[in-house]
Amino acid sequence: MDRRHVTSGSPYEPLIGFSRAVRVGDRVIVSGTAPVWPDGEVDEDVSVQARRCLEIIGEALEEAGASLADVVRTRTYLVDAAYSEAVGRVHGEVFGAVRPASTMVVVASLLDRRWKVEIEAEAIIG
Secondary structure (H helix, E strand, O other), X not given: OOEEEXXXXXXXXXXXXXXXXXXXXXXXXXXXXXXXXXXXXXXXXXXXXXXXXXXXXXXXXXXOOOOHHHEEEEEEEEOOHHHHHHHHHHHHHHHOOOOOEEEEEEOOOOOOOOOOEEEEEEEEOO
């Protein structure tokens, strides 16, 4: 089965040894995605951060031949449970009709202290 890697150009990909996404057959797995803009900036607003994560995920899926409509599972990591409503609302705007299986977890911290949310996704094409 063919294995295809999607890169975002992040300097961490070769350093850590990961891909933004991997497609194997009809399945695409997107790595944990942080709310970083191309210039390295991070917006303070958790809703903007969630939208940015999902935008990056959508781009990776598209490059792998999938779309947000193909997503069957998401995992969302928050640094504060108080962010769950705002992030959930953004998730619902994007996936309201798709309704993937979804998990939201509160963690002690993420890799960068500016990040309030990180999201990963899995899709099945077809």
